[in-house]
Amino acid sequence: MPEASRHAQLLPPMTEQQPILSLEHASKAFGAIHALEDVSIHLHGGEVQGLVGENGAGKSTLVKILAGVHLPDRGRLVVDGRETVLSGPSAARASGIAIIYQEPVQFPDLSVAENIFVGRQPLRSGRRVDRGAMNAEAARIFERLGVPLDPARIARGLSIAEQQIVEIAKALSLDAKVIVMDEPTAALSAVEVQRLFRVVETLRADGAAVLFISHRLEEVFGLCQRVTVLRDGRYVMSRETAGLTAEDLVRAMVGRELEEHVPQEQAIGQAVLRVERLTREGVFVDVSFEVRAGEIVALAGLVGAGRSEVACAIFGIDRFDAGSVTVNGNALRRSSPTRAMAAGLAFVPEDRRQQGLVMDMSIARNITLASLGGLRRVGLIRRAAERRFARDWALRLQVKYGRLTQPMTSLSGGNQQKVVLAKWLARRPSVLIVDEPTRGIDVATKAEVHRLLEELAGEGVAVLVVSSELPEVLRLANRILVMREGRLVAEFAHAEASEETIVAAATGQLEVAAA
Amino acid sequence: MTVTAEPRAGSPAAGVAGDARRLVDLVFRVREFGIVAVLALLVLVTASIEPRFLHLTNIQFILVDTTVFALLALGETMVVLTRNVDLSIGSVLGLSAFLSADLFGHHPGIPIPLVFLAGLGIGLACGVAIGFLTVVGQVPSLVVTLAALYVIRGIDVLVVGGGQVVASSLPNAFIEIPKKTLLGIPILAVIVAVVVAAGAYYLRSFRSGRELYAIGSNPDAARLAGIPSGRRVFGAFLVSGAVAGIAGVLYAARYGTIDSTAGSGYELQVIAAVVVGGVAIFGGSGSVVGAAFGALLLQTILSALYVLGVSPFWNQAIAGALLLGAIALDRGISLKLASMLRKRRTHLGA
Numbered sequence: 001m002p003e004a005s006r007h008a009q010l011l012p013p014m015t016e017q018q019p020i021l022s023l024e025h026a027s028k029a030f031g032a033i034h035a036l037e038d039v040s041i042h043l044h045g046g047e048v049q050g051l052v053g054e055n056g057a058g059k060s061t062l063v064k065i066l067a068g069v070h071l072p073d074r075g076r077l078v079v080d081g082r083e084t085v086l087s088g089p090s091a092a093r094a095s096g097i098a099i100i101y102q103e104p105v106q107f108p109d110l111s112v113a114e115n116i117f118v119g120r121q122p123l124r125s126g127r128r129v130d131r132g133a134m135n136a137e138a139a140r141i142f143e144r145l146g147v148p149l150d151p152a153r154i155a156r157g158l159s160i161a162e163q164q165i166v167e168i169a170k171a172l173s174l175d176a177k178v179i180v181m182d183e184p185t186a187a188l189s190a191v192e193v194q195r196l197f198r199v200v201e202t203l204r205a206d207g208a209a210v211l212f213i214s215h216r217l218e219e220v221f222g223l224c225q226r227v228t229v230l231r232d233g234r235y236v237m238s239r240e241t242a243g244l245t246a247e248d249l250v251r252a253m254v255g256r257e258l259e260e261h262v263p264q265e266q267a268i269g270q271a272v273l274r275v276e277r278l279t280r281e282g283v284f285v286d287v288s289f290e291v292r293a294g295e296i297v298a299l300a301g302l303v304g305a306g307r308s309e310v311a312c313a314i315f316g317i318d319r320f321d322a323g324s325v326t327v328n329g330n331a332l333r334r335s336s337p338t339r340a341m342a343a344g345l346a347f348v349p350e351d352r353r354q355q356g357l358v359m360d361m362s363i364a365r366n367i368t369l370a371s372l373g374g375l376r377r378v379g380l381i382r383r384a385a386e387r388r389f390a391r392d393w394a395l396r397l398q399v400k401y402g403r404l405t406q407p408m409t410s411l412s413g414g415n416q417q418k419v420v421l422a423k424w425l426a427r428r429p430s431v432l433i434v435d436e437p438t439r440g441i442d443v444a445t446k447a448e449v450h451r452l453l454e455e456l457a458g459e460g461v462a463v464l465v466v467s468s469e470l471p472e473v474l475r476l477a478n479r480i481l482v483m484r485e486g487r488l489v490a491e492f493a494h495a496e497a498s499e500e501t502i503v504a505a506a507t508g509q510l511e512v513a514a515a
Numbered sequence: 516m517t518v519t520a521e522p523r524a525g526s527p528a529a530g531v532a533g534d535a536r537r538l539v540d541l542v543f544r545v546r547e548f549g550i551v552a553v554l555a556l557l558v559l560v561t562a563s564i565e566p567r568f569l570h571l572t573n574i575q576f577i578l579v580d581t582t583v584f585a586l587l588a589l590g591e592t593m594v595v596l597t598r599n600v601d602l603s604i605g606s607v608l609g610l611s612a613f614l615s616a617d618l619f620g621h622h623p624g625i626p627i628p629l630v631f632l633a634g635l636g637i638g639l640a641c642g643v644a645i646g647f648l649t650v651v652g653q654v655p656s657l658v659v660t661l662a663a664l665y666v667i668r669g670i671d672v673l674v675v676g677g678g679q680v681v682a683s684s685l686p687n688a689f690i691e692i693p694k695k696t697l698l699g700i701p702i703l704a705v706i707v708a709v710v711v712a713a714g715a716y717y718l719r720s721f722r723s724g725r726e727l728y729a730i731g732s733n734p735d736a737a738r739l740a741g742i743p744s745g746r747r748v749f750g751a752f753l754v755s756g757a758v759a760g761i762a763g764v765l766y767a768a769r770y771g772t773i774d775s776t777a778g779s780g781y782e783l784q785v786i787a788a789v790v791v792g793g794v795a796i797f798g799g800s801g802s803v804v805g806a807a808f809g810a811l812l813l814q815t816i817l818s819a820l821y822v823l824g825v826s827p828f829w830n831q832a833i834a835g836a837l838l839l840g841a842i843a844l845d846r847g848i849s850l851k852l853a854s855m856l857r858k859r860r861t862h863l864g865a
Contacts, residue, residue, distance in 0.1 A: 090741040105736035107729045109799035118729050118740050121722055128720040 026075030035061040043209035050224035054442030058233040068092030098171030113138035113151035161192040189302035269293035272462040278323035284486040291462040298477035315347040346429035356420040364390035364404040393422040414445030578704040584810035590755030598798030599656035605781035606667035611763025638760015646752035675775040682771025731798020
């Protein structure tokens, strides 16, 4: 992590200040698993505190305790100097605690203002909902946050970044004193992250205590005055960010040093995937590029620039209106994922829970799902062969699981992602498209996934990575394509790319003709 | 009419997005305008082939027949908005129709309002039982109300036996109710129109009404937002039951002859009307006005087929085709809408 990305921030005097919220010696077990053991955390007004740790470190459990979803088995919670028991989400709200989830749960059919005020809309005479006052109040909050959102529009179609802003507006309308943000930036583009940071700064300046959870350490250094580290459900440390380095944090999180990554030079072969003048009306226009064997190409850009849509169109999930996709010289038919798979394409989608996995099905069946054809004898799937196949691939990708017959929900996010990868790699694809390969995955697993993608490229697979995380893009890709508003606007070779140039291209500050 | 999109101008962000928003809002309202247009077309075509279609008596018949369905559609809409379904209303109507009409036989001279109260009571009792099983028992409403459909019909068959109530055993004042008119319009239709308007206003302007939409739009989020989902869904089933009970009494007054099959199959006709009226079958959007228009459209189609001399054997097929058409249209509109909303999105990052 670059030292330079750190902001020097003025710390309010907090040594003698009483914390707004203190969770002391909290423990929580689910069956035999100790999700949280003897963890304490203190949140001060006017301070943004980072919370980091690998997946399974207990961050989610901590958030759920603060949200009132789980009651801790042991330990106590002090809010505003009073010992408090959060018996449910409404109790948490009443105590002034607001949670901003990574993917907020909203009411798509209601207006933005109603989403903010649902259940407590301002009333006029006769206990009728006062829409005028409601919209005006919502507009006032958006103005304070500096975000131009129309309170009267329905929520359906809002981007994730906008949904988070709506949730923050809800927190503000509730006079929340403690705002917990659970990986808010995971699905945001760089510019959206900057905007979110400004909003968080506003909250902090107004005296709120913000708990900010992120896997991106540079964000923690950029935004937080203090950082608390959890590992395996236990408290490791809580320190001011000013005296820390990224290496210190990583060491605290994983309990060991992570080896430094050295980008490797692959032997790059023939073009395997060729996309020519691909267009989908109103979504993306005239997108042309190719990915060669052994090459990792990244598709960068803001969320909503059309990157995932291009990926979906290539794989045949969405139809395209013009252009062509060729794999190994064979043109693919429109909107037929079956044909795409037969041609050697594999696609790891953005949202693994909704699109990548069947969450209620077992780990084994998720792994074999795309390879069932080869496991059949006279049309029936052989159970023993299926199990052997699943075990092989789970081992190869080092999935950490209890039993293969357990449902997907028993795995952590990183291991779920490995299962999605296993499912596709088992088909031995010649082109692998991965959309946000490491969203919501901890540092160590992230490194494993990166290594895996590099190995695949080394074996001659053409890899196309869609990613919003610039460090990931810079680390993995041999070539970087940048999209903006549905068009390919720039292409960089690994050597000539930097965060600055990519952001400039993605936001339109730099016009480079697409190759 | 439609409650999901609020075409309120004057918000600071309404600028460039204003035009697109007005367009989207228009499409939203077209969901109800569309029905009115289809209705007008149907009336015009039918009347041009067979002018008797526009006779006052025929129009009055259509309106009176619609009242029963519009009432049922009102209750069903409340339930469907919360992402539930009530399949029991036909059976509730049948039971209420027989029991309330039978009161006249057992207690000659019983005041008519008391009979309506009895019908209401029967409907409420059914609503309470269904609501309880759905909300407290956590059984999917599809299962509960499907079971209730058979159980209540079974009770109806047991009570009625092979017999029936005939019009001659009912007091004249009761049978005259559907025939009373105000300036040529059946009074029942006027009353039901007022009730539907009140229902629409309630759903639009009261917290508990808005919460029905919220529950249907995202049940989990509704619980997280502290909405008393259970109580609201229970209330919706109560309304649906109560309305079916009242509709049963109206049915008795309208037809006079009631046997154990009264109201069979009404549940599906009503759901058809509700969906045709633009209520999303998975909840969250739609209005009772649309549903009432859906009921009117279905009745008008049946009447038109009759007037045009189409064999009644065609009725169900045509009603089914209409339902399919409406659903296809609805789906088409929502896809269009989704893509418009995508384009309308104000990128925070851009």
